[in-house]
Amino acid sequence: MQFRAGILYVVLFVVVAAGAYGVIATAESPEVTIDEANADYVLEAGDEFEVDGQTFNVSELGAGTGTVEYVDEEAVLEVQWEGQGDGDWDGGDSVFLGESEDDEYHLMIIMPEAAEDDEDEAEPEEFLLIEAVDDDEFEIVQREGEPYVVVSEDGTEELVHVTDVDEIDTQVYQEGDGIEFYDDEDETMVDGEVTDIGTELVTVEYIGTEIDEYDLTNAETVTLNDQEFGVYFPSDEQVYLTSDLDAFQAQHDEIEDHGDRVQGLWWVASLAALTAIVIAGLAFMPVRG
Template sequence: MQRRAVAVYVALFLLVASVAGVLVVTGESPEVAFDNPDHELSEGDSFTVEGDEYTLTAITVEEDDELGEIITGQIERERTAEQSETWANGSIVEVDDREWNVRIDDADSFALVEEQDFEALLAEDPNADNETVDRDGEEFVVVTDEDGDTRLVSPDEYFPAPEERSYDVGDELAYNDVTVTVDSVTSDEVTVVWMGPETLTIGVEQESMVTIGDTEFMAHFPDASTLTLSTDIDSYDAQIAQIEQFDQYGDGLWRVVIISVLSAMVLVGMAFMPSRY
């Protein structure tokens, strides 16, 4: 009689374990999905936010030993923005395909002094030696006249005076194919500014908040080739809550399976223990 009762309880526990196991195996975990996202994009697609155009330039998939598949994306926007460059006092800059020395004169102005190629100037003159000579610690250019006589000419007398261009704060000049404006002058450096193209880059990670302009989006990659952007943050939070609840139910069912099987095993073992009476 005792063993019959044990058999009934064992069958009951195994039935409970089977039902719980079936529910765990057949249950489908909910996934994040937006029915009507603000933007559904593939690589190369452009979209508009607050009147500005952005482009999804890349979707990258990487494999991680612990995390598995990691999907990231990159959004870019081409815009016009102020750019700047600083020239140190005494530095060399290239303007009009020529090199110039930056010479700061005072707090509001500076000059570009032409850098002369003395070797090239000497090479162009058939009546001058290609190199200067040193006499008693002074440098001279050796020049031959029509009669074949040579004479020594000081560099200041032989070479033409370098060209100088003076600029004040607010002046404009052509530089690197753009027009730049002298923004500030200090005793150490000159700053020029101009408006030019600039690329704004925004990195996107799976299920992360992304700020584009002044708008916040929830980013989601439903697959390795698609990015959805949604402003419905409440929907995302609700779906995450459902997923967490499903996981909790799954953990609970697994505990039911384990406890039921162990209970059945204990009852079977007790049923076959020899009685002292």
């Protein structure tokens, strides 16, 4: 009797496990899609489109991913040059005031003398650009943080401050001064403004071109000009963008619910199979007496 009852329960739980597995195997997982009629933008590689006055360009599409670019030709950019005031006179960054190699200058931050009763380090207010010269032609040494040129006259040598040597071009800049320099990234001359002079860095702002890139991923969202869009790739050559995020999120919720149901069925199948094994083992145990 025990054996027969055990077999019946084993069959029952095997059927339950098989049924749960069958539902899992045949269940079709929902996908996030966007109908072309409901898309705000239907785009291909190379297309331009406008979002609230900003023009974007689809630079790349393929395999469910893509890239959108926004080119800002009037972006406020900045460059920082290093020039430690307490270091070597030529230890700072090189700044080019023209397009040729002969237009190279060394940047040196001018450190002011602190007052005797001032415990805080004085902040610099100026920096010096020193024309890069041939070491064989000019010998420049540093004395008390200042650059001097060794000048020989009548067999004697004397030190002349580099700003007083006519053969070496020097330029002094303060905050708010304009400066024209060569931008090696854009390979062009730009007009900048000195906005900050620190003990180690000089900051210059200028107007230039900046390219912002935005990644597109299938079934994800992207924010363009403060507007959020759902992304769907119907093919490798096209992408749809929709601003109907409620419908877009509803599809994500369906996928999450489907995943929860499938996970629950896996638990049912696993527990039913395990229970069938345990009952089968008990059914074959010998009965005392």
